[in-house]
Amino acid sequence: MNRLVEGILILIVIAGVLIYRITRKKKKKIDPFPANWHQLLLDHVKFYAELNAAEQKRFQRRIMLFLSEVYIESVSFELEDLDRILVASSAVIPVFGFEKWCYSNLSTVILYPDHFNKNLVFENSGEDKIVMGLVGSGRFEHQMILSRRALHEGFDRHNDRLNTGIHEFVHLIDKVDGVTDGMPERLLKQAYIIPWLKMVHKEMEAINANESDIRSYGGTNEAEFLATASEYFFENPRLMQRKHPDLYNMLHDCFFPNEKQ
Template identity: 55%
Template sequence: MAYIIITILLLFIIYKILKKEKKQPKIVNIVEIPAHWYPLLEENVLFYKKLNTKDRLHFKKRIQSFLNSVEIVAVDFELEDLDILLVASSAVIPVFGFNNWMYPNLKEVIIYPDYFNDNLEFASKSKNKIIGGLVGNGMFENKMILSRRALHHGFANKTDKGNTGIHEFVHLLDKLDGTIDGIPKALLDNENLVQWLDVVHDKMEAINKDKSDIRNYGGTSKEEFFAVASEYFFERPMLLKRKHPELYKMLDDCFNID
């Protein structure tokens, strides 16, 4: 009889322990933004610098959210605070107009120290190192590769209408419908998509006839045009609005930000 009572008591104690453990919240590692990062944002990210106080706070929260969902890995160099901030800023800027939205198709950003080639080689002796970034497929699905040099140049040069980081994250937005094709189905309704394709055709034709200030790479394909034009939109918005008002309006509709 005593044995039965002891057994029941032990089972009751185990039940209580298991029930208590079940109620315990899972411990999650949260990336906190240190205060010394804020001057780095002010100094290096023009988009952030132009925001009002309320939007700056929102931008910081969006950076924190991104860093808690995506891993950033450096290859052959030690990752610095500015590297992390520039990657996160590149991610936040194109989706800043979408409240708290982030990238479901990205898990990891891999940073190489320099430009790389088609074989992902970046050593000094490697040939044809002209790639600044790419969105992965196959074994690199849900991953992005960025050149550190290209990433920093995109934010350091504030007048060239280019930004490699933004370019690659726009490709990710383009890929939301399953393919990178320069047709932002996830961002525009069907009626506007028809108008978008007309604008793209005209602008690419002007690029390829050397009659446009939009970067030549935008004339190679619709997907590259979308990414290149988006760089222009975020880097030199007023210039784009003056020189290409229809394109500016379409991109403003895409990104929901003025």
């Protein structure tokens, strides 16, 4: 009996070593933060530039962690450092208020040089066909496709309430529970769900009646409202706080649950 127990223990140890080696091989190494990226972040990412030195260090660690977990690929052009920085910043900004966050529903971000259509074909004309970014489904599950031009414009045009990268990553946050429905359960406390829905529908009615400065795309459905309102929140928080105080407060509680206003 003792030999049987001993044999089982040996098998458990061997299995544990094998699992550890396999897991270790799969885990991508986190690279050190490149020194020249700090200035690129200061020049192009307003959210980062407004952080204090300690928070900037935390932001740097978060983008390097993201880049160790998610692959970034390009179509018809060669990736530059700024491309990687802006994709990673788009991912980190909406979840910076959380100590730990892993985009378990994302493996790859694919950058197209320009806008594209629903069939992932380059498209520069036809308003109804132009796509700046999308969260994949079906054969593109766990992938995000972004227009490089839209990604860069989102960060270069400050305070315009439009940021395609942040918009798509908010969709991913919304999708963590399996459904992209504008109800981000990971962000909203249970007591806030009904007030949130009431506020969303009220704001959507105002958008569709041309009585709101929130981008018209936010009136499409609840999921697009969440993503569009989040762009506004991160791009021009002061203006949102002044013009939409209740919505601002709700989004602040969602994205920065441990921070007092």
